[in-house]
Amino acid sequence: xxxxxxxxxxxxxxxxxxxxxxxxxxxxxxxxxxxxxxxxxxxxxxxxxxxxxxxxxxxxxxxxxxxxxxx
Numbered sequence: 001x002x003x004x005x006x007x008x009x010x011x012x013x014x015x016x017x018x019x020x021x022x023x024x025x026x027x028x029x030x031x032x033x034x035x036x037x038x039x040x041x042x043x044x045x046x047x048x049x050x051x052x053x054x055x056x057x058x059x060x061x062x063x064x065x066x067x068x069x070x071x
Contacts, residue, residue, distance in 0.1 A: 015061065017060045018058070021058065034060075043062050045058070
């Protein structure tokens, strides 16, 4: 019996970056920081977690682009 492997072409691999924002960070400052990461680093927001003390943990992700060899 031969092994059969299937791959899905729409499946993406992501690179993650986690930012921790202290409670003193205003919403405007947090928005500016995340906007800069999105515009210049091509990061997208994956998850935000708000903790009881007021600090926030933000997960950003971006696709890892694999280049197929042509030769």
